[in-house]
Amino acid sequence: MDTSTVKIIIQIIHYLFFAYAFSAILSYIILAIISGKETMEYLKRNSFVNYKDILSSTMSPSITIIAPAYNESLNVVENVRSLLSNHYVNYSVIIVNDGSKDDSLEKLIEAYDLEKVDYIINEKLKTKPLRSGVFKSKNPAFEKLMVVDKENGGKADALNMGLNISTSKYVACIDVDCLLIENALQKMIKPFLEVTDAKVIATGGVIRIANSCVIRGGKLIDVNLPKNLLVRSQILEYLRAFLLGRMAWSRLNGLLVISGAFGVFDKKIAIDVGGYDTNTVGEDMEIIVRMRRYMEEQGRKYKVSYIPDPLCWTEAPDNYKIFISQRNRWTRGTIETLRKHRKIAFNPKYGSFGLLSYPYWLIFERLAPIVETVGILYFAVLVILKEVRWEYALSFLVLAYLFSVLFSIVSLYSEELTFHQYKKKGTGYKLVLLSALEPFVLHPFILYAAVRGNIDYYFNKNKKWGEMKRKGFTSNTA
């Protein structure tokens, strides 16, 4: 190859990088605009809705909250209390103790006066067998609660057990350590009951970070900004993702993921597609993709809905080790799901699902860390070869950085105009400052975790969930 050919190849690589970065930024801007419009529309639609009627109606559809628990002994009693304090009239709670090695079950038995009951399970979905059995409370105050003790099979398996046991039309799949706002269920059920021109198959909720918030008796009392920079940065990241991203995908009916921490599903469809996949670490994304695929293949009109209200609060990782482990798992989950359903990619048979949502996830979620890493390595090579054209490099770095800061501030702006959760004086400044710092304190670790996730996916197939040690809300209580 002569020098001119090499130069042309290098030039093409430069243009490809440029085109990728430009289209990513453009897509973020477009999604943010759509999100803004959709959020405003949502707020208008809900400004005169009376949720109280649904709250007290005995005709309202039944919902089962399914919460898998594994070694949650520290907080399980408090967390269940929170789940039992929802204001919806027609709901039940199934705690699936997924082979915990600690004393979670004993604590639940003692706290809720549980006794073993005869129960026959309609095994529509294959799961690990029961261990100690099914428990219900002798105390009528806890009649909504059922505890199922089974052999360990992972989160997806525990959720499938819940799906088998539930007798409700709708199921809310939730992490047991999540705190639900009292009217969460009626807000989440609304799209299922309201939409008449399509079948709503699932509704996703926003996840907010509860670290440092004041929680008493399973209720959120006060919202605080955590001191830990990593947790704080995740708050900003969640605001961006949920307020400026998912709302737009909801509008486009292109949501591919509903957070595993809180989502409501049409149980029949969830079972018809085979329930949660136990062979993936990204079961929350995978089931949505599979449900959508099923509906598309059946030619049925459907919708995956999304509720932007802050209904579910959870504990975020507060150290880099656990954070990286979590993001590593998310990356592997995305790769597994996209690979499993690759038939959808660019397939006009699947409409906008195949031509828009899937390609977006593939190009801007799946490939982003790879492109970024290749870009960094390429840049390093150029630095070593003293081939960097610094006037270009500097201008583009500054541009990318400022865009990232601006985008974060827009998400803060959107939060203030809509849900205004961080009310305390001085919090605004801290969040703006964080917007400037976040590209340094969070993004490099997200990239590292994503790269590790890719490596683990291809070279360490045995890696499963990874560790997530909880401190629990009780320790946050003021």
Added chain:
Amino acid sequence: MIDYQYLIDYFEEFPFLIQLAWRISGLFLVAIFLLTIYLKVIRYHLRKKENEYKVFKNQYEALLVEYLYADEESEEAHTKQKAIISKIKSHIPIKYKRKMVLSVLYNLLNEVSGEMAESIKTLYYETGLIDYALTKLENKNWYVIAKGIGELRRFKIEESYGDIINFIEHSKKEVRNETQLYLVNLFRFDGLTFLNELKTPLSEWTQLQLLEVLQKFDDQQICDIKPWLKSKNDSVVLFALKLAQIYNQFEMKDILIELLSHDKKEIRICVIEVLTHLYGIEAKEMLKANFNELSIEEQISFFGLLEKLVVPSDEPFIEKHIFHKNFEIQLLALKILKTINLDKFMGLNKLSSNKKAPVMFKFVNNIS
């Protein structure tokens, strides 16, 4: 002095792309600065508004309570009431104050009834708040119209019926929902006549709201639901079925039986459930005869009906389904058999070759 010309010349020597990148960066920087300031302003205003809201709310609450509890016979009280009205009148042209007055009035309306509620309504008229609500009905934005209808519903303004009924088939479901709630809240069962002609779908969300409103009334004398059970609008039929169940419409059994052959599966299933509730024994033989033609969901519902309405002569039919491949049907069949013939049930336990059956027999056997 800095030589700006040198900097400008230096910048202009850059290729177009770099110049563009720096220019956009400059724009971003300005936007960041402006948005940061704006964010501060918004946060300040939101906090201020929140504090003001608390102050005004207390103020209005005190005023309105004074108005409501004033002795109407006394001249002094009457003058006071007039003063309160004119004070509120002077505040309500400001939108957020009007909103606050309305919110206080809503809260009061939820807590009082009878004469007090009538006094609030009078106040609503005299302060001119009603005019603002009526103006909303002429607005081009759907959400303003919906808010206006909702407000007139809460204050039970019957005179707006003529204006509001025009929105019954509005293109926005929120406006339709508010219109329907208005009609039922104010005119009770008579308000449901809109169902006769309704072409747009009545969502389940709206249906639940309407049922909740209806159940709050003392007079539970329901109107004729026959035309709605025969409606071409499936959502109206489903709503009528709910009414039939809640209000025990035994006299509708014949139409319900006719509905068992409705095109929509969802309706057929719902009909079986209503018939179960209404002891629709007449439907049993018909469903039994067509059992194999029914969908699995209908078959399950039918077994639900049998569980309630079974008689000994149903035994052969039940027996035929105790090894049904569907879990729910098998379970229900065994439960029913145990109820009508315990000896036969006990005997079957030994004969079973079905893998799952022994567990299910044991389970049903243990049920008291």
